[in-house]
Amino acid sequence: MNIVLLGSGNVATHLGKALKMAGCNIVGVWSRTFENALSLASLLQTRAIAQVSHADPSADVYIISVNDDAIQDVASAIPVKDKLVVHTSGSVDMDVLKDYSADFGVLYPLQTFSREKDVSFKDIPVILESSSERAGEMLKEIAFRLSSRVHDLSSEQRRILHVSAVFACNFTNHLYALADDLLQNHDLDFDLLRPLIRETSEKIQNHSPRNVQTGPAVRNDKKTMHAHLNALKNTPDLYKLYQLLSQSIVNLK
Amino acid sequence: MNIVLLGSGNVATHLGKALKMAGCNIVGVWSRTFENALSLASLLQTRAIAQVSHADPSADVYIISVNDDAIQDVASAIPVKDKLVVHTSGSVDMDVLKDYSADFGVLYPLQTFSREKDVSFKDIPVILESSSERAGEMLKEIAFRLSSRVHDLSSEQRRILHVSAVFACNFTNHLYALADDLLQNHDLDFDLLRPLIRETSEKIQNHSPRNVQTGPAVRNDKKTMHAHLNALKNTPDLYKLYQLLSQSIVNLK
Numbered sequence: 410m411n412i413v414l415l416g417s418g419n420v421a422t423h424l425g426k427a428l429k430m431a432g433c434n435i436v437g438v439w440s441r442t443f444e445n446a447l448s449l450a451s452l453l454q455t456r457a458i459a460q461v462s463h464a465d466p467s468a469d470v471y472i473i474s475v476n477d478d479a480i481q482d483v484a485s486a487i488p489v490k491d492k493l494v495v496h497t498s499g500s501v502d503m504d505v506l507k508d509y510s511a512d513f514g515v516l517y518p519l520q521t522f523s524r525e526k527d528v529s530f531k532d533i534p535v536i537l538e539s540s541s542e543r544a545g546e547m548l549k550e551i552a553f554r555l556s557s558r559v560h561d562l563s564s565e566q567r568r569i570l571h572v573s574a575v576f577a578c579n580f581t582n583h584l585y586a587l588a589d590d591l592l593q594n595h596d597l598d599f600d601l602l603r604p605l606i607r608e609t610s611e612k613i614q615n616h617s618p619r620n621v622q623t624g625p626a627v628r629n630d631k632k633t634m635h636a637h638l639n640a641l642k643n644t645p646d647l648y649k650l651y652q653l654l655s656q657s658i659v660n661l662k
Numbered sequence: 663m664n665i666v667l668l669g670s671g672n673v674a675t676h677l678g679k680a681l682k683m684a685g686c687n688i689v690g691v692w693s694r695t696f697e698n699a700l701s702l703a704s705l706l707q708t709r710a711i712a713q714v715s716h717a718d719p720s721a722d723v724y725i726i727s728v729n730d731d732a733i734q735d736v737a738s739a740i741p742v743k744d745k746l747v748v749h750t751s752g753s754v755d756m757d758v759l760k761d762y763s764a765d766f767g768v769l770y771p772l773q774t775f776s777r778e779k780d781v782s783f784k785d786i787p788v789i790l791e792s793s794s795e796r797a798g799e800m801l802k803e804i805a806f807r808l809s810s811r812v813h814d815l816s817s818e819q820r821r822i823l824h825v826s827a828v829f830a831c832n833f834t835n836h837l838y839a840l841a842d843d844l845l846q847n848h849d850l851d852f853d854l855l856r857p858l859i860r861e862t863s864e865k866i867q868n869h870s871p872r873n874v875q876t877g878p879a880v881r882n883d884k885k886t887m888h889a890h891l892n893a894l895k896n897t898p899d900l901y902k903l904y905q906l907l908s909q910s911i912v913n914l915k
Contacts (some may be wrong), residue, residue: 573841579877610863624832
């Protein structure tokens with residue numbers, strides 16, 4: 410199966426590397442910035458494409474991995490209309506691709522990708538959606554090469570999954586950043602928290618998070634919460650978040 | 663060194679097991695509920711104590727690991743005044759112990775302890791504070807048996823560390839629980855998020871969280887944030903948290 414990869418950001422880069430490692434044949438890489446296309450094409454040992462309309466028309470699959478807002482623009486420039494066209498976004502409806510092929514779909518790898526860190530795809534849930542049986546078969550063939558955890562979800566379910574991932578990943582990382590900031594402001598090292606952070610995420614690998622909630626809010630320990638709020642009185646952002654998240658813990662009990 | 667353990671909750675249980683494994687001699691366990699004292703004493707192969715005032719007066723150290731509010735009460739009932747008296751709380755000042763011995767202090771293991779899950783102490787930061795050189799020496803001897811990561815902090819620093827741990831651990835786990843709830847309400851399985859959660863916490867083991875922040879807020883991707891808020895309009899708690907945490911990400915940039 411010959412694949413054209415359209416995009417060169419974090420998702421495109423990690424996905425491209427994983428596809429390559431899984432034995433897929435990547436016949437070209439396009440990026441809005443040609444230098445980035447050259448750089449990723451070199452990494453994937455394939456050729457860079459200067460314009461989407463110049464992409465190899467004989468490829469089987471065109472994977473669009475760009476900013477959500479640009480997906481439709483990129484799809485409209487693909488030079489053929491009878492091939493599988495796929496995007497990789499968690500939050501964009503599959504139907505944005507409907508005018509550009511009869512066979513279209515979504516391949517959304519549910520993971521956080523950073524330039525700085527390699528990621529193994531084998532345990533990553535890969536979420537699929539497809540417009541036709543043919544699209545579904547082709548997507549499954551690609552997805553199962555990447556991971557054993559392949560799921561078919563609707564656009565609406567995928568959007569909910571994406572929102573939940575924002576809570577579990579993006580917001581969580583931000584809480585780490587806020588904790589780091591607070592420690593730095595008191596000459597304390599974030600390294601003190603790293604084992605705790607690891608254990609917190611390991612604990613829910615085999616438990617429901619609600620069943621392992623700890624801390625003053627779930628105990629309704631008002632004295633400690635009051636002392637904590639007092640320590641946060643000079644950082645209004647943290648103060649407000651502390652209140653709201655503590656109340657939310659109480660509400661969920 | 664002979665130790666009396668006063669308390670039988672999660673911290674007392676995990677600490678007691680770690681002390682036992684580290685070769686410390688636990689000569690008695692007390693708990694407000696005698697059945698719990700019996701149960702922990704049996705686990706630690708020592709004897710249960712029905713009242714604090716009946717604790718072995720010849721012990722070297724009395725470790726108080728009870729709810730913050732009860733620390734002073736328990737300390738006041740210890741039958742001797744010339745031994746090391748220690749509490750294990752993250753947020754209570756050391757000085758609550760000052761009337762009960764000249765040698766007192768704090769041994770605060772910075773980790774989240776749940777009944778359901780064993781924890782290795784060897785990488786856990788153990789935070790110490792002591793009233794005297796003698797207390798400091800004894801505490802260090804105990805702490806270094808448990809972990810290689812031993813730190814002296816003041817009561818105020820310890821309180822800041824504790825608040826930051828609430829953000830990085832308790833609030834983080836609550837975000838997992840909210841994500842779980844959201845998924846369940848749409849017939850989706852929390853298992854989809856587990857690899858993402860693990861990767862998010864692994865990523866910051868070697869990076870600063872601020873440098874690996876991902877998601878729509880840090881990209882200022884208003885369209886996606888709007889779509890997410892739209893998906894949350896029937897869950898006002900989540901809606902408000904989404905807004906506040908996204909704004910906080912923007913503020914920290």
